[in-house]
Amino acid sequence: MFLGFCTCLDTISITQPIRDSPDGDGDVLVSNGETFALGFFSPGKSNYRYVGIWYHKIPEKMVVWVANRDNPINDTSGFLSIDTQGNLVLFDNNDQTVPVWSTNSSALSTNGYSVAQLVDSGNLVLFQNESKKPLWQSFDYPTDTMLPNMKIRLDRRTGINKFLTSWKSEDDPSEGNYTYRIDPAGYPQLMLYKGQVPWWRTGHWNGIRFNGGPVFRLEPITNNTFVSNDNEISSMSSIYNISILSRIVVDESGLVQRFILLDQERGWTQFSSMPAETCDQYGYCGAFGLCDYKNTSEFECTCLPGFEPKSYSEWKFRDATHGCVRKPGSLICSEGEGFVKLENVIVPDTSKVVGNSDLSLEACEKECLRSCNCTAYASANISEGGSGCIKWHESLMDTRIFAGRGQDFYIRVDERELAQYAKKSKGFVATKRFRAIMVVSGLLILFSIGVFAYCATDNFSATNMLGKGGFGSVYKGQLVNGQEIAVKRLSKHSGQGMQEFKNEVMVIAKLQHRNLVRLLGCCIHKEEKMLIYEYLPNKSLDQFIFDATRRADLDWSKRFEIISGIARGILYLHQDSRLKIIHRDLKASNVLLDASMNTKFQILAWLRYLRRPNSSKNKQNSCGYMSPEYAMHGLYSTKSDVFSFGVLLLEIISSRKSTECINGSHFPNLIGHVWELWNDGKVLDIVDPLCQSFSTDEVSRGIHIGLLCVQEAATERPTMSDVIFMLANETTLPLPNTPAFTSHYADSSKSSGAISWNRVSITALEGR
Template identity: 45%
Template sequence: MNTSNRFLISLLEFLLLQICLSTDTISFNESITDGKILVSRGGDFTLGFFSPGNPSNRYLGIWYTKVSVQTVVWIANRDNPINDTSGVLSINGHGNLILYSKNQTIPVWFTNVSISSTSNSVAQLLNSGNFILSQPDSATVLWKSIDHPTNTMLPFTELGLDKKTGLNRFLTSWKSLNDPGAGEWSYYLEPSGLPEIVLYKGQVPWWRSGPWDGLRWNGIAEMSTNFLFNNSIMYNNNETAVSWGILDSSVISMLFLDVPGQVKRATWHAQDQRWNTFWTAPKETCDYYGHCGANGNCNPYSSGVFECGCLPGFEPRFPNDWYLRDGSGGCVRKQGALTCRSGEGFVTVKNSKVPDTSLVLVDKSMNLQACQDYCLRNCSCKAFTTEYFRRGSGCVTWYGDLLDTRVFTDVGQDIYIRVDAETLAQYTKTSKGFLAKKGGLAALVTPLVLAFIGFISVAYYLKKRKRNGRRAEPDLIIDDTSSLTNFEEQKKEDFEETSSSNLPVFDIKTITSATENFSFGNKLGQGGFGSVYKVISYTYPDLTLSGASCMDHVTEYFMGFVLRVD
């Protein structure tokens, strides 16, 4: 047995021993000291003291019990580490959880809740990873760790605003891998307007999910409605919150905000003993908030082309910057464009991540047509869409700059942009014009096909009539793809039929000689009937080429011809 295997077995035995000797509950006047732990009843989570990097800094946290790589999901004193192993967690005389270190009169961390009866408080670590303070006699939960998350969101927990208490639950990154203190990145559910999740760097929005469209977050193309997870949003008078659950309880999964500022969703692979990250945001250029500026539209799928464009009816604010592939200046209305009671209308932008919804107005009672009429009557309305895209219900309207719009290939939502009459006419002609209407393409193609068939029929008729009447003019057309052998095998009667024509008849040897074996230097060009060559033709009294004996009777001139091989 090698050293690494012995180490893993010893570690497992130690953990099992700790579990057997531990409990999931702290009662009044009981405590947990550094080196002791609480383990949830199902054995999925552990609460205790740990050091992420610097061994002199100790933190009280919760981590996965069955994951070999210690993965901490919650920390009590993240911004106030204990500098030794003297930490003690207990329930004080006021019924609150409190964390002290040796020789300290000021607590390192505590729960600050009002409790009527102070002698029956109990703290328990649940198998969901939630650490709660409750009063069992009244079945009242006084405090929950999941209401104060750090950088991780576990299944069946919530992010967002409790409108009754004012509590806003959000994630904050660690400062570094060795310092779990609150970093510069935060992950919020924006409650105003139409709720959406926003990633901030400090106070600057960095990425957003787009609003909930009834099936998925509008800006997360990878979301599936019937895969491993289910998602829900609570949007009412009591709260604006989002939660996610897991359909297979045997799967260990989490959503977390890492140190560099990326939101990730990962599952634990027990066989490989590693975390598998299968979703990350932001990850491509168009994911970053406002990459193409106000009223811009980002398209990452045009290879070799600048990804930024303007929404219909707009033009770059700083054209020279766009030539340098900097679209941050955004777009403005085209000069002279009138969009108020001047024949304006709306142009559809399909498969979109709709613009920032933090300042929109929402009317759940309207359908799509009513929403369009409402927006058209209000000259300040810049764009509209439906709240629930799949059902076509609910009205969402924008009144300021349209920020952070992008397109997807096959997901996203239709948004309707207000444009002036001239722009509307252009889009009607190209996008919704004749060919876009049902039957328009067939109406165009059918007469063209009939005309072509008629032309061929008339040409064939005239050719047959000439041949049967006054001996038709010969077709001398060269097909670039044909070989000389095909010419040499022409039937003798084809030449005899045209021997009495008013035009000269040449055999293939004469043509080959006259064109210097179809030399490229003699080629004048190429048209719809084939290649055209320059030749030297000699005119004789009998309009035939009989040889060099008649050279003193010739008149030299240039002539172009084509030869078709039937």
């Protein structure tokens, strides 16, 4: 028999409920070891009330489980109790006829003597009071968080699938868009879905870990197990030291994150966050594609041996949606064929593979060769030196390379491809070793950057200054190993605090794209804050296109590559990066060129504009590039970047500055002049006379796209994905409307309406 109610107790009974209160500080259950608490709460800015479990001694209320996530209570009248049937039930005090939420267990005590207890693992257990037989537990009904000893589980006998589902938002714990669950098909794996679409996968269990999951260097702390038998498929993580807290969360943005808390002062440490880069996105390189985010070539995607891009034009613009196909003339299932071995591979989606745990790897190869439909094979269990066999008979989807995380993978090729690969196989292994050396060297460089920042730049000598702006100065430097770097020494009067600086570094470090300037490291010493970037010897684009001599080095092919590179980089910021970024300072001086004249641009200015979006200084620095809604009202969106891109595109084609007054023009800027020529059917007159070997069709299309980007209304401008498609394909383009900053200067004698594209269609193939 229970004594009088005390909020420090860890049990609920039929005579001892817990109640919410008007002040929001209702009754709270606390587990015996005071690790977890259960009670009523309101998430974020919401006024709705929910019953949840959170960490008891952590100041921030970190909720790990919610009972009534899809059925909130409108006020603070709720109470949680045991009913006469022995179920744990949640009632709204205003209506006690139908429970808001219930355990609804069918194996309950008939005499009503059930008790619910919050145990120190974070599990809420309903059991018979006398026999202590468990009847129901919250661990079987996870929400968005997986705690140690909790299972993500599929019951093979009943088909019941227990999985994690994200919150809808930080203010709404109802079921969101992302689920993290077991896919039992083929060789089972854990899958993250966005709705019904695969978003990221762990890969199959290879005897040590999930083949495509993050590598945890926490062996003394955690133990991950996977079970697949006739009864169940389950995944579980446990902690050896119970004083250490651990949780895996599927957040509302679609990330599977793992956190460890070693002590209160250090706070939570994030050990993984997946998907972490572009190659983690399911099927990023399409069928038969191979993704390697460390690939130093133009694109992370390549095709598997024996395959080629299905659409070269799409791959040119970093779009591998349609994947790869067998090379023409490939003779599969013929004499002399064999397998190419790829190392450190996260093997393709295993949902449609055929497996045999008893076969050796050698026997697996022979089995695959016997079937003409078998495209690849791999070991099922790498913990025992490569035992078991898994074979693919259909498309190979979501294949990735990542050193230290993958395994050997064997792809079927014909005799010709096998012979070609044999010639370069030694080089392939050498390349892998070289990359490993570079990774280690990179870590050493990052470690030493802060120490050598001053002597690397000759104590910030004026002779080494590359440029100066309102946010600080940039100096050329050289590390002790000879590597040239660019050091951004931030102004002490920039108004940026230490936390803002750290935030900016974290943002930039998470952005990985070949058209973005690479951040090598940072340095913080007292009031000094520095960012260390890769050095780009050709400096900025404005020093080429606005220079009477140097711009002659940019023929149309190179200018088109620069335009395409800028477009790809902006699209990455808008759509493909983990963080959606609006650049807001895109201009010729912020577009840099490496030694091979490849485009790279900076995003350093991004955070400072959050604080001063409409300052006169910013307007002056970006005069001619700012969209009207941003310049006049401080309103910005991705369409603001599209406007800046359109201005930059016209500058690259014409080699004229956007604010330049052109003799004979009725407009005081480049946009107005181009619009005037467009109306007169003479738009090619704007092309730089020093631009050699250009295609009139391509240049005309480029100018047309530029005018679409600088239209007055933001809603009428294309997206960056539209821009890239229009640049790559000869499709019919919509007519542009009046550009921004031209209406006040229009000559009343000229038509201000849109002129047909046919008036500037030119069929001549020669350049001027």
